[in-house]
Amino acid sequence: MNKRLIEKRLGGVIYPGLDKDIVSLKTIQKIEPKGDTVRIELTIANESVFESIESQIHDVLKNDFKFIDIAFLANKKPSLNYGNTNKPNNRASYAKYIIAVTSGKGGVGKSTVSVNISVALAQLGYKVGLLDADVYGPNTPRMIGVNDEKLQWNDEDKMIPSENYGIKLMSVGLTTPKSDTPLVWRSSVAVSALIQFLEDVAWGELDFLVIDMPPGTGDIQLTMAQELPISTSVIVTTPQAISTDDVSRAVMMFKEIGVPIGGIVENMSYFIAPDTRARYDIFGSGGGEMIAKRYNVPLLGQIPLTMSIRETSDAGKPAVVTDDETQKSYYRNITQNLLAQMGILWL
Numbered sequence: 001m002n003k004r005l006i007e008k009r010l011g012g013v014i015y016p017g018l019d020k021d022i023v024s025l026k027t028i029q030k031i032e033p034k035g036d037t038v039r040i041e042l043t044i045a046n047e048s049v050f051e052s053i054e055s056q057i058h059d060v061l062k063n064d065f066k067f068i069d070i071a072f073l074a075n076k077k078p079s080l081n082y083g084n085t086n087k088p089n090n091r092a093s094y095a096k097y098i099i100a101v102t103s104g105k106g107g108v109g110k111s112t113v114s115v116n117i118s119v120a121l122a123q124l125g126y127k128v129g130l131l132d133a134d135v136y137g138p139n140t141p142r143m144i145g146v147n148d149e150k151l152q153w154n155d156e157d158k159m160i161p162s163e164n165y166g167i168k169l170m171s172v173g174l175t176t177p178k179s180d181t182p183l184v185w186r187s188s189v190a191v192s193a194l195i196q197f198l199e200d201v202a203w204g205e206l207d208f209l210v211i212d213m214p215p216g217t218g219d220i221q222l223t224m225a226q227e228l229p230i231s232t233s234v235i236v237t238t239p240q241a242i243s244t245d246d247v248s249r250a251v252m253m254f255k256e257i258g259v260p261i262g263g264i265v266e267n268m269s270y271f272i273a274p275d276t277r278a279r280y281d282i283f284g285s286g287g288g289e290m291i292a293k294r295y296n297v298p299l300l301g302q303i304p305l306t307m308s309i310r311e312t313s314d315a316g317k318p319a320v321v322t323d324d325e326t327q328k329s330y331y332r333n334i335t336q337n338l339l340a341q342m343g344i345l346w347l
């Protein structure tokens with residue numbers, strides 16, 4: 001059996017969760033038939049789909065070969081040429097400005113802030129893309145209500161970002177077969193997936209590319225700073241995180257690698273009781289200001305802990321698209337302060 005015929009059979013193997021087969025996705029690296037054995041090498045890194053692809057390949061070739069040897073190679077582009085933080089690459093030349101949203105700590109509201117800043121910018125008429133760089137915990141699709149969408153490809157083999165509330169979104173959450181599929185990736189694989197999101201997504205021309213970072217100060221933050229000329233960054237913290245070293249680590253990392261800091265957002269600053277609207281400083285107050293002063297960076301704003309921010313966010317409706325003017329104003333003011341900080345006028 002020759003390679004072309006084998007390739008034709010492999011054309012019947014569908015990548016789980018996508019409408020495309022493994023041949024048109026160009027994942028086949030090598031087909032090596034030898035007697036009753038065939039070796040097939042594929043450049044697929046997502047371990048969660050290995051089992052399904054393996055069994056489909058067995059099905060389409062079981063009548064032709066006795067032994068089927070399948071190898072998954074992790075890196076599609078092994079010779080990636082990485083930039084460095086002094087002179088970063090620009091893998092997103094389609095974006096005028098790049099905003100990174102980060103924090104040293106998990107669960108402080110980075111994704112909620114990223115989504116609301118993105119939508120607030122779109123409401124001002126800007127073209128906005130949101131890149132979810134949290135490959136292990138991608139929750140932005142749910143926050144803008146596109147978590148049931150599956151990744152589509154255009155005729156030029158570029159991934160089509162999901163769209164809602166005027167923003168384009170790309171997230172690993174859109175590529176996994178189910179939203180709760182766990183990703184078991186080495187960080188080098190996660191980094192190549194993000195580089196693919198920068199280069200192989202049909203973003204179109206963007207005014208702003210907003211990047212929702214994973215928690216921490218690790219590989220992904222560093223890679224983004226090496227591969228993109230980040231225009232500014234937003235550091236999200238909660239008042240109680242200020243008593244730890246996490247925020248300081250995030251600020252220090254960006255200072256050290258030369259990423260400009262647009263300012264600090266203090267999230268879950270105080271609690272507004274839904275019944276009485278009374279304000280409670282559960283975690284104390286003044287922490288955001290303190291950290292801003294210590295590192296000489298602006299405090300872009302404070303967002304209270306409210307039931308509705310969590311509820312609307314879980315329901316796929318960011319605060320800035322709700323009817324609650326007070327709630328909208330927190331994120332709009334932050335966006336306005338950030339633009340002012342970047343020297344861009346509020347239109």
Ligand SMILES: Nc1ncnc2c1ncn2[C@@H]1O[C@H](COP(=O)(O)OP(=O)(O)OP(=O)(O)O)[C@@H](O)[C@H]1O
Pocket residue numbers: 103105106107108109110111112113134137139213214215267268303304305306307309310311313314
């Ligand atoms: N101001 C707020 N009031 C109430 N709930 C909030 C607020 N900000 C964020 N939340 C909720 O807190 C949870 C964590 O927020 P979010 O996912 O934005 O944090 P994160 O920093 O991105 O987390 P991770 O580190 O896991 O990526 C979410 O359920 C979100 O809806």
Ligand SMILES: [Mg+2]
Pocket residue numbers: 110111112134139212213214
């Ligand atoms: Mg997040």
